[in-house]
Amino acid sequence: xxxxxxxxxxxxxxxxxxxxxxxxxxxxxxxxxxxxxxxxxxxxxxxxxxxxxxxxxxxxxxxxxxxxxxxxxxxxxxxxxxxxxxxxxxxxxxxxxxxxxxxxxxxxxxxxxxxxxxxxxxxxxxxxx
Amino acid sequence: xxxxxxxxxxxxxxxxxxxxxxxxxxxxxxxxxxxxxxxxxxxxxxxxxxxxxxxxxxxxxxxxxxxxxxxxxxxxxxxxxxxxxxxxxxxxxxxxxxxxxxxxxxxx
Numbered sequence: 437x438x439x440x441x442x443x444x445x446x447x448x449x450x451x452x453x454x455x456x457x458x459x460x461x462x463x464x465x466x467x468x469x470x471x472x473x474x475x476x477x478x479x480x481x482x483x484x485x486x487x488x489x490x491x492x493x494x495x496x497x498x499x500x501x502x503x504x505x506x507x508x509x510x511x512x513x514x515x516x517x518x519x520x521x522x523x524x525x526x527x528x529x530x531x532x533x534x535x536x537x538x539x540x541x542x543x544x545x546x547x548x549x550x551x552x553x554x555x556x557x558x559x560x561x562x563x564x565x
Numbered sequence: 566x567x568x569x570x571x572x573x574x575x576x577x578x579x580x581x582x583x584x585x586x587x588x589x590x591x592x593x594x595x596x597x598x599x600x601x602x603x604x605x606x607x608x609x610x611x612x613x614x615x616x617x618x619x620x621x622x623x624x625x626x627x628x629x630x631x632x633x634x635x636x637x638x639x640x641x642x643x644x645x646x647x648x649x650x651x652x653x654x655x656x657x658x659x660x661x662x663x664x665x666x667x668x669x670x671x672x673x
Contacts, residue, residue, distance in 0.1 A: 472662075474609075482601075482609065482652055484662040500661050534608055538656070549656040551599035551614030558608055 438462035438554055440535050445559030448525055456520040458535030458556055466491040466513030470540040470549055473509060473520045475531035488518065490540050525563045532558040567591055567655050571665035577673040582643045586668045588636045588653035597657035600629055600638045604649045648672050
């Protein structure tokens with residue numbers, strides 16, 4: 437079964453750090469899949485956090501402006517795990533965090549992602565004093 | 566950033582109805598438009614990718630259309646399990662990837 441399982445969420449004080457993990461199974465993690473993180477604050481919509489390109493495209497990363505410089509996405513393709521390192525956490529980072537995969541590719545026009553076809557169950561991060 | 570605007574924000578419908586949700590991009594995104602369904606307490610699920618391609622396992626009553634800036638998700642013959650929130654998403658630009666604000670489909 438193809439699945440993603442997040443872990444590492446919890447309650448953390450403002451200014452502190454937390455690392456989330458996303459463990460993949462049932463598919464070849466590294467070669468063709470960009471790994472994304474998407475969050476959802478309580479009662480709000482979906483917000484893309486960032487992603488790591490697939491191994492084929494160097495595993496480089498992109499981030500939303502709201503987290504750039506504070507969050508870091510990495511991946512260990514040998515273990516099929518993606519990570520979200522969150523530093524300098526703010527109360528507004530409180531959300532359910534999902535990891536999700538998407539095929540990525542280049543064509544003549546540039547770099548693109550397909551739809552996010554597999555999602556984890558989500559892990560709650562609460563930033564509060 | 567590419568802004569995605571969905572309408573309506575919410576709607577009420579009955580089982581058996583045909584429902585249409587629209588999504589407009591602030592600039593051309595070709596057909597790099599995806600639709601998701603999310604039920605309370607659950608992760609989103611991909612329904613439609615590349616504007617009009619039905620994701621494997623998704624019922625054929627779901628369909629998508631459009632290109633460039635204007636897109637539509639249609640649910641024909643609405644079923645009880647279709648009452649949920651729907652999001653559009655553009656993956657034309659990954660700097661950043663953006664979602665619409667969501668459309669909540671409620672039971673009339």
